[in-house]
Amino acid sequence: MTAVQHLKRLTLGLTLLGLAAHASAQVQVSDAWVRATVPGQPASGAFMTVTADVDSKLLRVASPVATDVQIHEMNMQDDVMRMGPVDSVALPAGKAVTLDPNGYHVMLMGLTGQIKEGDPVPLTLTVENAKGEQQAVEVKAIARGVDGMAPSHKH
């Protein structure tokens, strides 16, 4: 085991300890979905609505289906789509923050396999409150078609 792996384990251990001690704040996640991929496509996006009951921020997201998960922000100006990673997403108390194709979204990079429509995709969100306490939120996103339409909405 390399030093880095040791460090990662240690960090994980400490994080879990921290989580156990302060899992008090409420974070609601709804409408979580992931865009299905075609075979060989190495990346996809995850989208959802997150509401925290106290001022918090979404620090990171992890998923077993991807080796690298990042939070990106997209914005449009003069019909140019600009994209890039962000450090965190602010979750003001009680406000439903939408991660959708028009703004913040979770990038699942280095996919371990094809994501098919209807597949459940586990996501772990790490949310930190104003006191610096971190909490893990487990979410099960459902894969929609490549066009982003839920199976029930198709005609």
Place this chain on the structure above:
Amino acid sequence: MSTLFTRRKVLTGMGLLGLGLLAGCDNSPKLNFKYGKDLSDKIMGRTFKLKNTEGETVTLSSYRGLMPVVFFGFTQCPAVCPTTLARAAQAKKLMGRDGEIMQVIFITLDPERDTPEILDKYVKAFDPSFEALYGTPEEIAVAAKEFGIFYEKIPAGDTYTLSHTATSFVFDTRGNLRLGLQASLTAQECAEDLLTVMEVC
């Protein structure tokens, strides 16, 4: 010799114009679009030369008789690319039989990662009629410049993502650039403007 050629071209042009007038077609240099941008007076997007996913070299003239709708993007794009392709597929459906001459052409801005196999499966997941084009990074740069497309790699951890122009470019069936569809338009709005392009003959 060259004068003769030019004259012949002019004559042909006049003939076509005459036919157009007889048939009641809209031959005006400008078109009235309700939502998109009229690009009739823009000289761009004419000389791209790329490969389709079967490895055949294609140019704009490969699509003569069809109404090409050209969009630049990349398959690892999480938002605007799938949204635009899904919108194009929906607009095509809304146009009914008229939609049959609409040819969506997706040009990759990420030829290092988008292989022909992935590109083909990707665009056809939206509509089986859609085509994807690729080339070397240099060929893609030339094609993007021809369309006035801005794009740049943005570092993202160990990898990268892309920022890029999100406009769809529409040509009439004779290969004249006509319309620019912004990413903000709906499928219904696109379909209405696409039908206006079809009034040109």
